[in-house]
Amino acid sequence: MTAEYSAHHLQVLEGLEAVRKRPGMYIGSNGSPGLMHCLWEIIDNSVDEAVAGNGDRIDVILRADGSVEVQDRGRGVPVDVEPRTGLTGVEVVFTKLHAGGKFGGGSYAASGGLHGVGASVVNALSERLDVEVDRAGKTYAMSFHRGEPGVFDDGSGEARPDASFTPFENGSELRIAGKAKRGVTGTRVRYWADRQIFTKDAAFQYDDLVTRARQTAFLVPGLEIVLRDERFVDDPEVGVRETSYKFDGGLAEFVDFLATDAPVTDTWRLEGVGAFTETVPMLQPDGSMLSTEVERECRVDIAVRWGTGYDTTTRSFVNIISTPKGGTHQQGFEQELTKQLRAEVEKNARRLKAGNDKLEKDDVLAGLTAVLNVSLPEPQFEGQTKEVLGTPAVRAIVAKVVREGLKEKFASTKRDEKNQVAMLLDKVVSEMKARLSARAHKETQRRKNALESSSLPAKLIDCRTTDVSNTELFIVEGDSALGTARKARDSEYQALFPIRGKILNTQKASISDMLSNAECAALIQVIGAGSGRTFDIDTARYGKVIMMSDADVDGAHIRTLLLTLFYRYMRPLIEHGRVYAAVPPLHRVIVINPGSKPNETIYTYSDRELNTLLAKLRRTNKKWQEPIQRYKGLGEMDADQLAETTMSRDGRLLRRVRMEDAEAAGRVFEMLMGNEVAPRREFIVAGAAKLDKESIDA
Structure with missing residues (x-):
């Protein structure tokens, strides 16, 4: 220098x-x-x-x-x-x-x-x-x-x-x-x-x-x-x-592939062409550049479909090139979509009981799967990576295509399309009400101090510390397990919340059904971070959420229902690795030691592990007490046993729930818990041969 x-x-x-x-x-x-x-x-x-x-x-x-x-x-x-x-x-x-x-x-x-x-x-x-x-x-x-x-x-x-x-x-x-x-x-x-x-x-x-x-x-x-x-x-x-x-269905087939939830509407196609003029430098025969006003044609092809979920999947393209950061075409699409649905809700406000509240963009986009492609000569992009479309005139052309296409759908006299429009309006109004309700109750969903603790569900047994990074919420199955867990927990940092049997299947239920369900609503309130789009991971009241259900088929079902609730309405908990499944033991083996030496207690967590242990004991000529205790539920354990094997940080085993691929996980949840029966039946039939009959509690 x-x-x-x-x-x-x-x-x-x-x-x-x-x-x-x-x-x-x-x-x-x-x-x-x-x-x-x-x-x-x-x-x-x-x-x-x-x-x-x-x-x-x-x-x-x-x-x-x-x-x-x-x-x-x-x-x-x-x-x-x-x-x-x-x-x-x-x-x-x-x-x-x-x-x-x-x-x-x-x-x-x-x-x-x-x-x-x-x-x-x-x-x-x-x-x-x-x-x-x-x-x-x-x-x-x-x-x-x-x-x-x-x-x-x-x-x-x-x-x-x-x-x-x-x-x-x-x-x-x-x-x-x-x-x-x-x-x-x-x-x-x-x-x-x-x-x-x-x-x-x-x-x-x-x-x-x-x-x-x-x-x-x-x-x-x-x-x-x-x-x-x-x-x-x-x-x-x-x-x-x-x-x-190789596909022949175009954008409609693309939308059907991207959508993972049950449909509220069919896949609608909105197509149109618009013209605009722009001044661009044109190469002349002598090699010079001359600013010339040229007329352009912009073709718009959109496929949209609303589902029962609240996630938004929007893919936008310009001349087949993906624009992941949007641009003027996506702005025109989202603005006009919100405008038209807001107008339709206002027109049907009495039936929908919408009051004077206004739809927002997030209400309209909830559950939407859309693919937008525009084709035009020489579009203006921001940089060579072509991630954002900058051509200003495209916004108005896309908005016009959306406006005319939706007005045609809303005015349709076909029974099927009228039913779909009615269900769509119900859905967006439900999203609006859920957003307003979440905003009104946001403060009550935060951690309460001692004077405000009465606003939390009465059956929550909270912990003493307020250090979120050190706290754990155990979701336990039934009152019998709650009684044992209450004695086994460390009240300084471990909280307990009991649920009654199997909660609502939120993959099939609507948002309003979920919010009106006592178990789901109470669990959302206990975690304290909201739900859906309003979920704020920073306000969650616990560092770990641990599902502690019985080691049987019903326990596995309850875990699946809880995971469905977390996946659909509290997904950041899973994405941040804060959801766990407790791993209670299946067997308790008491090994008899000779003389005055105390007997040894060994816990096993699977039939294979038990058989391996027994084979090892036979080789070393050791005996054990018969019958070997087989735990069917957490309530069968003493408090000391539950603490030692499942709750104490010194000896427990936790299984962290991960979500490496959100789209793949969504398809699995929809297959296992959704409305479509045929894919689930095929899955069960295909896997029937792999099932161990002895593992079925019947």
Whole structure:
């Protein structure tokens, strides 16, 4: 560092050198997300061809040598010479920033690629990139080393990135590698990511690739996307993985896949087209840029469906490219959705008993699953990662499509649609009332001091400490277990809350039914953090919530019902790892010791563990008291036994409830506890052979 600062300190990075110097500007990061973003850029080029009606299949292959290959059946990258640069189309696309066929030249009506940097950025960040193009009965090929065109000396072996490389000096050559079948066109891109750029732990994420491929197949009906992972071919447990996706139902099928709860409405399609004008610089024949007012067409395709749950799943896209952070299209959708439903509720306020209260956006979005896709030429995004749409005119066009589509649904005279609209209005009003009720009672749901403790349920046996990080709430089954647990607990930090048998199945019940259920409402009040969207993990009164039910089928059922309540209405408890299941012992074995030595008590937690213990005792010629005690319920234990095995921190075993994949967990809860009987029956029939008949309490 010097005090001097003049023009000779300035650097001008030319071409792809800028990409290699600052990769984060183009791909977000140099870790796994950036590596995946490079792959999306190549795949999206192939998808743009399919959207334009060229090609119906894309293959993505993760090879064992660390490379990845993308194959499509599109028109193929142009191989003729681009007149301004004197380079072939292949070299222009892969080496020149801001060059391509997506700047309004007529090659694509709407495309995900916009800035002409996708393929060239991937090339710049690759140790080696090979491209093959099938056009006009020939296969053309070209190779690059960190963005520079040239020739690799692979000999007669497989292509590899560390092969000897000779760059072109006087002129580049697009070589003819072979013949292509008549009428066959397409592009194949294979590249090795440059480990000088990416971190050592950066890797292609197969699960993310599967999610993206499935999503794209939903958005482009009729397009088949085949994924093949050969990286673990030598691992017998993994081997070669291959997945294929092809859907014909479009956005409606996508919504049905995303939705996990029982339906309140069918999947509604809202479609329309709008026009707008904008002033953009247009390239003139002499190479200059002239600001020109052009008319654009924006196509809007939306699929919406409300379910009985309260979670919102919204996926928005622009020209098939996901916009996870929304933008003007999502703003127009949500604002108009709220406006139209608010107006419809006001129109039916007397029947709905809505009073003068106003719907808010969260009330409308509760239980909504929606997919929104807009298609328009040259959309304005915020940055190359294309996560936010910025084109202002799209907001009004989407709002108009939503307005006209919902008004048609609300005015429908078809009996089925009228019933669905009525149920939808009931649901959003119920959400509004639940929100207002939660707000009114929020203060009573916080930890109370001694003078206010009477507002909590009378059957709660609270602890003395107010240090939330050290407190535990045991949910116990029945009064008999409560009596034993009361003597076994440490009253300083352990609280007890008894429930009467099996609580309400909240997967099937509505929010109002749940709130009116005494057991559910009392449990929410005891935990003290609210429910649903108003749940605030920071105000929870206990650091651990422990389900302590009997070790039998009924106990397992009660745990499932409690977990359903936590999953649907207090999910952050599970996400933060604060829900546990106690593990009480199944057997108590008293080993007889000879002489005056006291007998030894051993607890076992499964039949297998008991059999192992007994076999060990036989080998050592030790005897035990008969009959061996088998605990059917917690009430059969003495307080000392319950404390020693299940409640005391010194010797107990807890099973933490985790939720690594919220969507998968949601589908499991819906199958086990939802309204649809057929999937549950299939699950039971499929698993019947694995069931141990001896484990059934009957």
